[in-house]
Amino acid sequence: AQTVTQSQPEMSVQEAETVTLSCTYDTSESDYYLFWYKQPPSRQMILVIRQEAYKQQNATENRFSVNFQKAAKSFSLKISDSQLGDAAMYFCAHSGTSGTYKYIFGTGTRLKVLA
């Protein structure tokens, strides 16, 4: 069974600085998808970035980028030029490519941005 682990319950970053959130996963599949979702106080789940396992190139979306290490089963999120609006809970999620594509989430990392 797939598992997703986020070992940092809480992280802090100064405004305009860079922070990296860690995520490791375990899967027996060779092809799969990985995601980072942001959950602000409103509790809406907002897609931040997605990575397809067969693509070696790391995904980037504006200030957000990932470091995908397939062999190490690691998928970290880097947030550059942190803004106050980035403060939220961040969830890492895994989805397989066989069956139903349901998400397995990590336990989340709460990010605080300090002014």
Added chain:
Amino acid sequence: AAGVIQSPRHLIKEKRETATLKCYPIPRHDTVYWYQQGPGQDPQFLISFYEKMQSDKGSIPDRFSAQQFSDYHSELNMSSLELGDSALYFCASSSGTGGKTQYFGPGTRLLVL
């Protein structure tokens, strides 16, 4: 762009009552997922539907049932409610052409008293 719609947004029920949560996926999305997020927890997969057929089932209690209708909207029916059912219930939708990225609705907050 159209998003996933969930109703109601908030629901208060007594123990042993029944609740029905509704989800309207993004137009042309063929798959609907339901997740339950307890306080301070990550979302847990309950059940999914693809083209109106149940496609997978997770940790969904027998007291819960769901279906997807011909217009692709989905309903989650919860009976004999327990205090532990108090949670945020998300519906998400995806399409095959979108690489199965799931787009979440705002959730329904259920409080069981």
